[in-house]
Amino acid sequence: MPAIELFSYAGCPFAQRSHMVLLEKELDFELVEIDLRNRPDWFMEVSPHGKVPVLRHAGRVIHESAIINQYLDEAFTEHPLMPADAHGRAMVRIWMDHCDARFLPALLRLMAARDKPGELAAARDRLGEVMRFMDRGLRNSGDDPYWLGAHPSLADFHYLPFFERFAVYEELAGAEWPDDCTRLRAWYETAGQRPSFIATRHTLDFHLSLQQRMDQRRAAAAAAAAPA
Numbered sequence: 001m002p003a004i005e006l007f008s009y010a011g012c013p014f015a016q017r018s019h020m021v022l023l024e025k026e027l028d029f030e031l032v033e034i035d036l037r038n039r040p041d042w043f044m045e046v047s048p049h050g051k052v053p054v055l056r057h058a059g060r061v062i063h064e065s066a067i068i069n070q071y072l073d074e075a076f077t078e079h080p081l082m083p084a085d086a087h088g089r090a091m092v093r094i095w096m097d098h099c100d101a102r103f104l105p106a107l108l109r110l111m112a113a114r115d116k117p118g119e120l121a122a123a124r125d126r127l128g129e130v131m132r133f134m135d136r137g138l139r140n141s142g143d144d145p146y147w148l149g150a151h152p153s154l155a156d157f158h159y160l161p162f163f164e165r166f167a168v169y170e171e172l173a174g175a176e177w178p179d180d181c182t183r184l185r186a187w188y189e190t191a192g193q194r195p196s197f198i199a200t201r202h203t204l205d206f207h208l209s210l211q212q213r214m215d216q217r218r219a220a221a222a223a224a225a226a227p228a
């Protein structure tokens with residue numbers, strides 16, 4: 001068994017976070033692709049909720065991308081992705097939490113509003129508000145190119161997969177990148193050049209066809225659940 005394995009799925013933004021961090025830290029690892037529609041039985045013993053990503057290191061498993069990434073940074077000190085000071089580390093965690101607690105829900109709400117035209121405008125406004133908050137946060141942390149300074153941190157890798165997919169939200173749900181969020185755009189232009197991101201990203205066509213398959217499955221499940 002290799003010392004480090006990442007159980008992953010190519011289209012999963014959360015698994016991509018951990019994949020990028022493994023590459024950034026220049027660790028040797030094996031990427032184990034899991035077919036989430038046809039999960040092998042043994043995977044349910046590895047992953048407590050049957051989800052990816054899961055990291056197995058030295059025979060022990062860890063799940064949740066944010067926790068996996070913090071674990072990797074603590075267990076392997078070369079190429080640190082957390083600031084040296086406690087306040088800096090707290091800021092990284094605050095921004096990671098913001099991504100999961102506010103940015104992702106705003107994106108999901110917008111995608112769900114595609115079927116509820118009356119809710120689209122409010123969902124777009126909410127996303128704009130959350131992105132402006134992020135833009136102000138980046139400005140307040142100075143002129144350095146990354147989310148929290150001159151060097152990349154776990155915060156950058158937490159957000160990158162969702163900006164990669166932003167074109168999907170634009171195309172399918174009319175998401176808009178607010179014009180005044182220029183600092184956020186500059187961040188993406190820099191962070192988006194990381195070789196770990198380039199190595200793990202996919203094309204817009206890939207994401208669109210994945211989304212189409214997810215939409216079809218959801219529609220089929222809703223039709224099957226509807227009263228006859």
Ligand SMILES: N[C@@H](CCC(=O)N[C@@H](CS)C(=O)NCC(=O)O)C(=O)O
Nearest residue numbers: 012013014050051052053064065066
């Ligand atoms: N909060 C988790 C989210 C992981 C997650 O939702 N993964 C999805 C794929 S993108 C999954 O495994 N879904 C399978 C399922 O729910 O059955 C993390 O950050 O790791």
